[in-house]
Amino acid sequence: MNRSTNFVLAQILFVILLLTACSTEKTASDSEPKKKEPKKETVEKAPTEPEEMVKQGAGEHYEKVKDLEGDDLDKEIKELTKDFPKDMKSEDAYNRIIAAFAADHQLAFQELEDFDITFEEVEAYEKYSEEDGEEKKEGPLNVVILLDASGSMAGKVSGTDKMTAAKEALKKFAGGLPKDANVLLRVYGHKGSNDDKDKKLSCESTEVMYPLGAYDAGAFQQSLSKFKPTGWTPLAASIEAAEKDLQGKEGNNVVYIVSDGIETCDGNPIEAAKKLHKSNIQAKVNIIGFDVDNEGQQQLKAVAEAGGGEFQSVSSQKELFDEVESNWSKAMHDARINWSLSMDSSSVNWSSSGKGHSMRKVYSKMLDSISDEFELLRSVKMELYNQKKMTNEELDKLDKLIFSRYEKLREYSTNKHDAKQAALDKETDRVLKLIDENAENARVE
Template identity: 40%
Template sequence: MRRYGKIFALLLCLLLISACSNEPTNPTEKPTESPTSKTETMKPAARTVEEMISQPPGVLMKEHFDEDIEAVRTVNWTQYRDFYEKDFKPMMEKEISHYFQKQKNPTSDAVYDYLVYQLGSGQYEKFYRPLHDFQHGFQAPELPTEETSVEMKQKQTNVVILMDASGSMKATVPGGVKMDLAKNTIQEFASELPEGTNVSLLSYGHIGTGNDADKQKSCAAIESVFPLGPYDQTTFNEATNSFQASGWTPLAGAINQASDILAAYPAEEYKNIVYIVSDGIETCDGDPVATAKKLQEQNIQAKVNIIGFDVDDQGQNQLKQVAEAGGGEYVTVKTKDELETQIIEKWRPSIFEVMGKQGVPLAEYVNQSQELVNYYTHLHDLSNYEKYRITDAIYFLANEQLIDEETKKGALALADEMNKLRNDHFKESYETKKQELEEAKNTIDQQVADWKKQWEQ
């Protein structure tokens, strides 16, 4: 009996040891959850474009695939491929094989659903939304109304330019000698006036010196070196170069002579404008403010616009008053670049500026077109990359004999069908926006072309 008692005691101890070894060492610890246990919340993969666009990223994609690498352009395909082959694919194959080892005879739909759940892109919305909401933003330039156009077409434009050739214009500023800079810029300005514009060039103060003995002679030196008439580049440039900076500044006398030139051109039939380039105040005892006011009040209604070239405070004050009295504008410049900007860009009458406008600028059209292409290309690439990952996984499962041949074919067909569905929709959306872009551009271009044609009639 003792022997049987010892045997019983030994068996009892072995049972107790075995039971103890099966208990957790820490009662509060929970068994580690494997990634595949998360599939309890897996939903069937989207079968419509709308659902695919808004689908969340696959579990493995979100945890292991950088979004910038996934969305890389086709031209940088090697960046995607290297990361996929070296880093992502081994981990992906391990995960999906672990899952399908536990699945018995899965259907093609079940295989596709799971692979989208793990490998689907979550970036479609990011690029589709701006494509869907894209607006071209083109705007037609302001064009005169029909009534305004008729009025302008009926009016001949007369431009009279007064150039200060007093001795102070021999001074230098950043860019060169004031007299030389003024001449070059005036020549360019005149060359850009619309065909049919009458132009005149007056030089004043270009005789004598700045000495008192020469004052009377210099103040009387106001000469129409290019009489009012159609512009001719050779003749106009020769006239501009025919005088040099020399004496006093008879500004009021020059404005009076401009008034005499324009007296035969009433405002009802003509558009009259006077432009003055000067670097100082009146020095010949005249009253340029009163003269400019008189010019504006006459039936010619010529506006007086002035550029003060490197003028001191006293000179600026007077020249500004002259421009205001003449119903025009005054600006001051101190350098070659500032002079060119003010004369070439701001001295064109409004109608000249309008005539120079085109339809949709080429650069703007190219930028907008490229923006559309970028959205579409990203969407197309993301869709193809997703299909590539899924089909690669399907072939891997078939090679590992985790799915049969029929299931493989069905899953591949489904991946192709969904990829085509996405890409067809993306292409259609792109082509719709591209057509809107083209139509807007063509409409604006045609509006401008029709307006110019009407103007020329």
């Protein structure tokens, strides 16, 4: 083989080796996995206007911490913030905290928004106006009191058992009824026991202790001593029995219930209340939930609404007395059949005062919600300090952001309350003017 041939072969071999190397390099490059870039975490910017703060609702972890206190709260906050990055700026930390721990203020604000500032006196006047002056005479006011005598009413609140507190409140309420009113006391769940073996007996126990008639202090007191808290809770059966108690008593009927729990006898108190209210008796069903849990409050509220009445929850003897004196007495007053009294200016002023008091209670709920959130957010800030997630300078800025939110929400709630109160005052003035202009023509002799 000559030199020329050797040179050609060498050139061919070089090209082959070069191609092989390129192919190998390409294969290795192609087989090497591509590195994924880390996802960039995004945190929603916290709202800066109070209206948006309320609309935002609860943070992601609010339900986990809202009922915790002390060490349990600190432990849960520590667990929920352990993955927060270090060296956070105040605004980033604030956004994270609000997204995670903001309270739900919507219910309290909505309750104020929905608060009814109208007066039944106006509705009554318009009804009379539509009758073209036709004289309308009504019978006396009939008041039916239904009292829960189930075993749980033996429980204590404010240093006394619930049954004793309820009896005292009802005695005071009945004693304050108009002289021309009739009153009836019916109790339920007062027989047997709250054991399963006595359920049938207890669920069938609903009994009139004071028959419908004028109030007599001695007789009413004696009727209250005839029973003790014992068994189950046949609320539906008691409402159904009240409908029979009022048969033939069309119009001017009202039912008041004191209960510390839900129906436990398989009845349907919502349907029973609805049927009573829609019947020719047209009674309104008003309920006080005495030391009732959340589930009980929801059911009793639904019963009252179905019965065209109102529900209020109380947790102490004082609150029970206050509720009976304010809302129950107001409802009784509004149900008075003497038209001249219902169109009296003092009646409207009294009603307006009662509405203002109820509105302030809603306002207090709003403030409590805002204050509780403020304390929670500051607890979270302290945990970030303990974990050294931020510099002291940024922590100070964070504290100012939290306080600014607190101030904005308080001012917003105050403005909302004041606007509603102003609307109530305006409506009160309008109704008083209406009464002054039309009372003489509307009165029943």
